[in-house]
Amino acid sequence: MNATDNDTTMLQVSGIEVRFGDQRVLHDIDLKVRAGTTTAIVGPSGSGKTSLLRVIAGFLVPEHGEVRLHGEDVTSVAAHRRSIGLVAQDGALFPHLDVAGNIAFGLPRGTSRRERHRRVTELLELVSLTADQASRRPDQLSGGQRQRVALARALARQPEMILLDEPFSALDAGLRESTRQAIRDILRITGTTTILVTHDQDEALSFADQVAVLKDGRLRQIGAPEEVYTRPCDVETAQFLGDAVLLPGALTSQLPGQLTGKAGAVWDSTTPLGSVNVELVCPNLATAHLTVSGAAGQVMLRPEQITLSDQGVAGTVLSSQYFGHDTTALVQLEGVEAPLRLRQLNAVPLAAGTQVHLAVQGSGVFYPAFSDCRACSARPVPVSIETRGATPMPSFL
Numbered sequence: 001m002n003a004t005d006n007d008t009t010m011l012q013v014s015g016i017e018v019r020f021g022d023q024r025v026l027h028d029i030d031l032k033v034r035a036g037t038t039t040a041i042v043g044p045s046g047s048g049k050t051s052l053l054r055v056i057a058g059f060l061v062p063e064h065g066e067v068r069l070h071g072e073d074v075t076s077v078a079a080h081r082r083s084i085g086l087v088a089q090d091g092a093l094f095p096h097l098d099v100a101g102n103i104a105f106g107l108p109r110g111t112s113r114r115e116r117h118r119r120v121t122e123l124l125e126l127v128s129l130t131a132d133q134a135s136r137r138p139d140q141l142s143g144g145q146r147q148r149v150a151l152a153r154a155l156a157r158q159p160e161m162i163l164l165d166e167p168f169s170a171l172d173a174g175l176r177e178s179t180r181q182a183i184r185d186i187l188r189i190t191g192t193t194t195i196l197v198t199h200d201q202d203e204a205l206s207f208a209d210q211v212a213v214l215k216d217g218r219l220r221q222i223g224a225p226e227e228v229y230t231r232p233c234d235v236e237t238a239q240f241l242g243d244a245v246l247l248p249g250a251l252t253s254q255l256p257g258q259l260t261g262k263a264g265a266v267w268d269s270t271t272p273l274g275s276v277n278v279e280l281v282c283p284n285l286a287t288a289h290l291t292v293s294g295a296a297g298q299v300m301l302r303p304e305q306i307t308l309s310d311q312g313v314a315g316t317v318l319s320s321q322y323f324g325h326d327t328t329a330l331v332q333l334e335g336v337e338a339p340l341r342l343r344q345l346n347a348v349p350l351a352a353g354t355q356v357h358l359a360v361q362g363s364g365v366f367y368p369a370f371s372d373c374r375a376c377s378a379r380p381v382p383v384s385i386e387t388r389g390a391t392p393m394p395s396f397l
């Protein structure tokens with residue numbers, strides 16, 4: 001950690017490995033969380049999210065690796081000695097205590113009666129609960145209200161960091177969104193450093209400043225929400241974070257000034273929808289294989305990048321689904337095996353059989369068919385690269 005990191009990094013976990021018996025549930029986990037920010041750890045069920053949260057909270061000591069808070073090694077420090085609050089999936093409120101009692105429970109021992117009253121009133125206000133609600137028991141509240149009480153209780157100790165373990169998953173869709181927004185606002189107002197664990201991609205993208213994608217016990221990608229959504233590091237991550245349109249492609253030319261196939265390089269790629277600007281995103285790509293014009297692979301676009309255009313490529317609508325705010329359609333292009341999905345805002349559904357013309361807006365991401373990515377690809381699949389007679393360009397590894 002350098003001096004600049006020390007100024008802003010609140011949490012740093014490095015090289016974390018966790019095993020349960022023979023099962024390795026986390027490995028090579030490196031994550032930095034800056035003070036005052038919100039990080040979402042998102043991944044499918046069983047990917048190790050809760051285990052990682054437990055390591056950070058101090059309920060689980062990893063086999064390898066270390067956890068640092070403000071630069072201090074706390075790997076073996078007990079949970080109650082770390083200034084970290086935890087909000088569980090169901091809130092874990094005490095059923096026999098009323099709301100005020102639950103919140104007061106979070107206050108340090110020895111807090112005077114007057115101070116308790118002041119803090120509880122302050123916290124009730126912070127989480128927008130009324131004095132009337134303060135005297136109710138948890139079973140007399142809605143799910144969203146219960147989660148706000150749980151947050152107030154966790155904030156009572158004024159922890160440096162709050163960990164949220166799937167706190168919205170028991171709520172129905174509408175309540176889930178409003179509670180999420182309310183809790184996000186509270187955490188912003190209080191400047192609390194937060195880590196949210198969720199399996200819900202939309203939740204992760206809308207809640208956090210930084211999203212960490214966990215798969216099979218490994219962090220595949222860490223970045224800003226728009227970064228991981230628009231430039232996911234591999235196909236699996238792209239599909240996990242939202243609908244992905246995958247088209248066969250081949251690199252044709254690099255744009256001026258682009259010398260290598262390293263991450264961030266922009267190329268043109270052929271696709272069934274015409275030429276598309278694509279980016280090579282994986283920071284771990286061994287570039288030697290990509291500095292060959294004609295390299296084959298897949299171009300990833302998001303459905304909202306596919307638009308109807310008179311000048312576009314012809315296709316036939318197979319089906320359409322109406323969601324109110326947007327409409328999706330599956331369109332079959334001639335010569336392309338899998339139908340592709342497009343998403344239109346505020347549009348009426350397209351009838352099956354309708355002929356449409358499609359074009360691409362913006363740039364895509366290129367995943368080479370040859371992948372020897374050590375960090376991201378669980379199973380590297382070497383395939384031959386079609387070079388189309390191009391001369392390999394020098395690699396600048």
Ligand SMILES: Nc1ncnc2c1ncn2[C@@H]1O[C@H](COP(=O)(O)OP(=O)(O)OP(=O)(O)O)[C@@H](O)[C@H]1O
Pocket residue numbers: 020025043044045046047048049050051052199
């Ligand atoms: N105490 C334990 N003993 C043995 N195995 C465990 C234990 N806790 C978790 N596991 C296993 O570790 C793996 C990761 O579990 P974890 O709960 O961390 O995943 P998760 O991503 O939070 O899953 P979910 O979203 O379903 O809660 C799973 O295969 C789980 O069965």
